[in-house]
Every structure is written in C-alpha cells, then in structure tokens.
Amino acid sequence: MRISRRAVALAAVLATVLPLSACGGGSDDGSSDASDAVKGKITFQTWNLQANFKDYFNGVIKDFEKEYPGTEVQWIDRPAEGYADKLSADAAGGTLPDVVNVSPDLVTPLAKAGLAMDLDKDETAAAYGKEYLPGAWRSHQIPGLQGTYAFPWYLNTGPMFYNKRLFEEAGLNPEKPPTTYDEVFESGLRLAEQSNGKIATLAQVPTIEDFGRYGASLMNKDGTGFTFNDAKGVEMLTRYKELFDKKALDSQALTATPESSGTKFLTESVAMNPGSALDLEKFKKEAPRLYKNIGITDQVTSTGKVNMYVMGVMVNARTKQKATSVAFAHFVTDKTRQMSFAKQVAIFPSTKGSLDDPYFTKEDGTDETRVRIAAAKSLDSAVNYTPVLFSEQMKTELRNQVAKALQGKVSPQEALDRAVEACDKLLKQS
Structure with a gap:
C-alpha cells in the first residue's frame, strides 16, 4: 500500500504560530525531563x-497499555483528503x-515552527535510532535544521518490470535488463531502431527522483536553494531528449500519468515500467502474453541506491506526556510491530534486520512474493531522493520545463535553470 504524498501548505500558517500556542509541557529543547514517566493519557493520530x-x-x-500500566492511548484517524489542512488547523489552534x-x-x-520534537535531543529517543535503517532515520531530517523529527515507520518502493519478448526481438539479452540510466538509454535507442519507432522504452518524463538516481545534486546542504541544474542534471535531460527525438520515449510521455503509462506497458508498446504486485495480477488477467514474458528487476539507478517512500511517526514537541509519547511512537514503529504490519499490507519495515526475514527473502511461487522479494532486496541502502522541501507546485514547475526541453523549445540547461529559479522562488515564499 502506498499512501500518496500530498501537497502541503502548512508553512505560511505555521510561520505565525508562537511556540507556546501548541500543547504545553516539556522542556523547550525537546528533551525529556528526568522526572518523566511512561504514564498518563496521550492522543495518537493516523492518516x-x-x-x-x-x-x-x-x-x-x-x-x-498492558506493557505500560497507567497509560491510555486515544486513537484518532483522519481521512486522506484534507489531512495537511487538518494538521495546519491543529497546529495553529494548539490541538x-x-x-x-x-x-x-x-x-x-x-x-520549522518548533512543533515537531527533535528526537536527537532526547536521550531516550536518540538511543532508539540505531534500531532503524540509516536511510530511513535520515528521511525525517530537514536541510537547514539540525536533528531528526520523526521515527521512521513503514517504507515503500517498487521494482521495475520489463518485457522480455521485446528485449529479445531487439537483439538484447532478456536475462540482463538495464539497471543504470546509461544502459536504459542505450537499450532504448536499440529498441526504437529495431521496431521502427513503434516500441518505446519508457512512458514518463524524468521526475526529481530520476535526477537524484542519476546522480544530480538536488539541493544545497543548508536547504536554501535547489541545484538539480548541475552538469549531471543537464546531462540526463539531454539524454532524455535524445530518447524523445528517436521515439525511444513514448510520444505521449509529456502528459502521461502513472495509470496511462501502465496501460502503455500492458499493451506492449512500452518495454519498461515501474509497478507492484497488483500490476502483476492485472497482467495475468488482461495481458497473458505480457505476463508470460514479464521480467522483474530493481529500479533503474546510476548511484547504486534506489528511491524509497517513507512514512513516519512524529512526537509533538509540546506534549504534556513526553515520555509516554516517545515510548508509544517507538512502540508503533519497533521491529515487532513493523513486521506484523508488513504481513497485513504491502509495505516494508524500516527496522534493521527485518528485511532479512524469510517473508522478504523466500520464494513461494506467488506473484505477490516475487515482487515483494525484488523490492525488499533494494531497500537496505535505499534513500528518499525527493527533497522534503520539494512541493507539488515545484514538481509542476520541473515537469513543465522538462516538457519544453524535450520539445526543443529551450535547451536542457535553460529548462533546468528556469525550473530551479521557479522552485527557489516558491521555497522563499514558504
């Protein structure tokens, strides 16, 4: 299950929130008092x-509550629609x-508003950090701020599907699919040439995650500006334009959605596409020839590290029950609970050692397990390439400029320069 990351417009509201407007209690630096005990009532909100x-x-x-007598947890669940707005209202209203x-x-x-507890400043919370994958722990660190602001919870990623039949017909080894962008570009040009432009390799334009996996620098260290218009970024976009010009990138990629890209792969007009176990079931029912020739490999990356999506559990910096809140946030995200949750839904634990469990390593002949194992193999060193400060508006700006470059309206360098300028302006506004 991947819960989509929604656009967030909290910053403008939170900029006006005084630190003491949130729930009172606790020390100003986010550390637990020595007298804190795991007791009392807390509220826990999910999405x-x-x-x-x-x-x-x-x-x-x-x-x-059984492990910590004297505690009580009130569970609140909010719908996906309007979740960011609800957080904003709660933060502004002290609730x-x-x-x-x-x-x-x-x-x-x-x-940024001082409402998320810095786990690194709390002795108890910081000690838990060693239990999680390093990349997952770092995922809730914010450029320009010192600290870690949420326990990593579940991870999600997906493998790359490819069509073995199309690879073989183009004279490519179907058992050795491309794993780096350079290999994808080379294979893509070969596929397009051999099919007279009828078979594209990819169906979507590059996203910010692609720039990260290619090796471009995405943002400066202090979080004050974007840098994906560097030499690596320009090089990648130049190569994508070559794919587009040679029909190795689908002609409808400029307006493609994940759903439309999936349809292209389903109809065998595109040779590669990211996906999940749900896609395999769809292929089996709707495209038996594709299903018979399906290949599963890791995400394409030139850095050696794939992209992951991550959810977290934050502790309110002003909670009146800091020790209990830290204990519960860790309890929800510890190895036992994460493994239990992962066996109920298609997600992956962020705790060290969990991905070595037979559930993530042992084949049982099912499609779901094939995909789960393929994805789990890549997560140990995965990173969240999307900068935490990269908003939906910024994604739109990048996509628009990438489209102009692919159409030849501007050069790749000019397109990325414009995208960085627009994103930096949006960053300052937030």
Whole structure:
C-alpha cells in the first residue's frame, strides 16, 4: 500500500504560530525531563488507516497499555483528503495530537515552527535510532535544521518490470535488463531502431527522483536553494531528449500519468515500467502474453541506491506526556510491530534486520512474493531522493520545463535553470 504524498501548505500558517500556542509541557529543547514517566493519557493520530486496519491498531494500543500500566492511548484517524489542512488547523489552534503519523514533507513545516520534537535531543529517543535503517532515520531530517523529527515507520518502493519478448526481438539479452540510466538509454535507442519507432522504452518524463538516481545534486546542504541544474542534471535531460527525438520515449510521455503509462506497458508498446504486485495480477488477467514474458528487476539507478517512500511517526514537541509519547511512537514503529504490519499490507519495515526475514527473502511461487522479494532486496541502502522541501507546485514547475526541453523549445540547461529559479522562488515564499 502506498499512501500518496500530498501537497502541503502548512508553512505560511505555521510561520505565525508562537511556540507556546501548541500543547504545553516539556522542556523547550525537546528533551525529556528526568522526572518523566511512561504514564498518563496521550492522543495518537493516523492518516487514513482506520477503515482497513482498525483491529491491528486497537491491538497495538492494547499491547502498549498492558506493557505500560497507567497509560491510555486515544486513537484518532483522519481521512486522506484534507489531512495537511487538518494538521495546519491543529497546529495553529494548539490541538496537535501527542503522536502524529506524518511523511517527511508534512513534518517539515511543523519542525520549522518548533512543533515537531527533535528526537536527537532526547536521550531516550536518540538511543532508539540505531534500531532503524540509516536511510530511513535520515528521511525525517530537514536541510537547514539540525536533528531528526520523526521515527521512521513503514517504507515503500517498487521494482521495475520489463518485457522480455521485446528485449529479445531487439537483439538484447532478456536475462540482463538495464539497471543504470546509461544502459536504459542505450537499450532504448536499440529498441526504437529495431521496431521502427513503434516500441518505446519508457512512458514518463524524468521526475526529481530520476535526477537524484542519476546522480544530480538536488539541493544545497543548508536547504536554501535547489541545484538539480548541475552538469549531471543537464546531462540526463539531454539524454532524455535524445530518447524523445528517436521515439525511444513514448510520444505521449509529456502528459502521461502513472495509470496511462501502465496501460502503455500492458499493451506492449512500452518495454519498461515501474509497478507492484497488483500490476502483476492485472497482467495475468488482461495481458497473458505480457505476463508470460514479464521480467522483474530493481529500479533503474546510476548511484547504486534506489528511491524509497517513507512514512513516519512524529512526537509533538509540546506534549504534556513526553515520555509516554516517545515510548508509544517507538512502540508503533519497533521491529515487532513493523513486521506484523508488513504481513497485513504491502509495505516494508524500516527496522534493521527485518528485511532479512524469510517473508522478504523466500520464494513461494506467488506473484505477490516475487515482487515483494525484488523490492525488499533494494531497500537496505535505499534513500528518499525527493527533497522534503520539494512541493507539488515545484514538481509542476520541473515537469513543465522538462516538457519544453524535450520539445526543443529551450535547451536542457535553460529548462533546468528556469525550473530551479521557479522552485527557489516558491521555497522563499514558504
């Protein structure tokens, strides 16, 4: 299950929120007082999970309250629609829950406003850091700020599907699919040439994650400006234009969506496409020839590290029950609970060692397991390439400029320079 990362407009509201407007209690630096004890009532908010996982979370809460007598956890679940707005309203009104389900982009404005607890400053919370994959722990760190602002929870990623038949017909080895961008570009030109432009390799224009996986620098270290218009970024976009000109990038890529790209792959007019176990089931029912020739490999990357999406659990910096909130946030995200959750839904644990479990390594002949194992192999060193400060508006600006470059209206360098300029302006406005 991938919960989409929604656009966030919290910063403008939170810029006016005084630190003491949130729930009171606790020390100003986010550390727990020595007198803190795991006791008392806290509130825990999730993001669109109650409908499908009510029994699971009620069980987690019951287990926590049993392990820590004298505690009580009130569970609040909010719908996906308007979740960011609700966080904004709670932050401004001083009603932010004690423990909150967030993604990196959602926690960023809260951290800037002093409302997300810095786990690295709390002795107990910081000690838990070694239990998580390093890349997952870093995913809730924010350029320009020192610290880590949420426990990493579940991860998501997906493998790359490819059509073995199309590769073989183009004279390419179907058992050795391209794994780097250079290899994709070379294979793409070969496929397009051999099919007289009828078979494209990819169906979507490059995203910010692609620039990251290619090796471009995305943002400066202090978080004050974007840098994906560097030599690597220009080089990648130049190569994409070559694909587009030679019909190795689908002609409708400029307006493609994940759904339309999936359809292109389903009809075998595109040779490669990212996906999930749900796609395999669809191929099996709707495109048996494709299913018979399906190949599964890692995401394409030239850095050696694939992209991952991550959810987190944040502690309100002003909670009145800091020790209990930290204990519960860790309890929800510890190895036992994450493994249990991963066996109920198609996500991956962020805790060290979990991906070595037979559930993520042992084949059983099912499509779901094939994809799960392929994805899990890549997560140990995966990173979240999307900058936490990169908003939906910024994604649109980048996409528009990439389209202009592919159409030849501007050069790749000019397109990325314009995109960086627009994104920097939006960054200052936030």
